[in-house]
Amino acid sequence: MSDWKVICRIDDIPVLGARRVARPAGLDVAVFRNAENEVFALLDRCPHKGGPLSQGIVFGTSVACPLHNWAIGLDDGCAKAPDEGCTPKFAVKVEDGVVHLDAAELATHAIDLERPVAGPKPFAVLSVLPLE
Template structure:
C-alpha cells in the first residue's frame, strides 16, 4: 500500500499502556486502538462479539483485551474470542512508523460499517390503557 492509503491517528505514547483510544468514523462504530506493555499496537472494532460491549473500556493483557461487560477475552491480533467463548470482532490493519500510528484509510471508511451495538435491557412494550374502573 502506498503512503496515501494510510490515515495518521496518533502517536504510540498517546495510547495508554494496557489501554486504548477510540477513533470515530463517519460511518459505523468507532475503532479501538490498543497498546500493550510491549508497545505493540492493535486495532479492532469497538464492539465485543458477545453482547456488543465497548472493548475500548476493557483491560489489555498480553495480546488480548477483557471485555468490560462479561469479561470475555478477545485476541487483539485476530479479534477472535478465546475458547470456550465463540465469536469474532472485525480487526483493522494498523501500522506504526517512527512512533506514529496509522490505519488503512480504505478500511477505516468501509470495513464493518454495517455492524451496530445491540441495545441492552428489556424490550419496550406499549400496553393498552385499562378501561376506567379496572386499574
C-alpha cells in the same frame, strides 16, 4: 497499495490501554497498546453483547470486555474459548512512533454493524378490547 491515515503517536495510547477513533459512518475503532508496545485495532464492540472494548483491560495480546469479562484476541478479534464470536479487526502500521490505520478500511470496513441495545427486548403493545 494502501493509503494510511495518521491516527496518533504510540505514546498517546496508554500502556495496557486504548483510544477510540471516530469514523464518519459506523462504530468507532479501538486502538490498543500492550506492554510490549504492540498496537492493534478492532471495532469497538464486543461480539457478545456489544460492550465497548476500548474501556476494557489489555493483558498480553487480549482485551477483557468491561461488560462480561470475555477475553478478545487483539490480533484476530475473536473470543477465547469457551466463548465464541469475533469482532472485525483493522490493519495497523507503526512507523517512527506514529500509529496509522488503513484509510480505506476506516471508510468501509464493518460500517453496517451496530452496537446492540442492552436490556430486554421491548414487548409488543396490545390493544385492550372492551369486555362484552
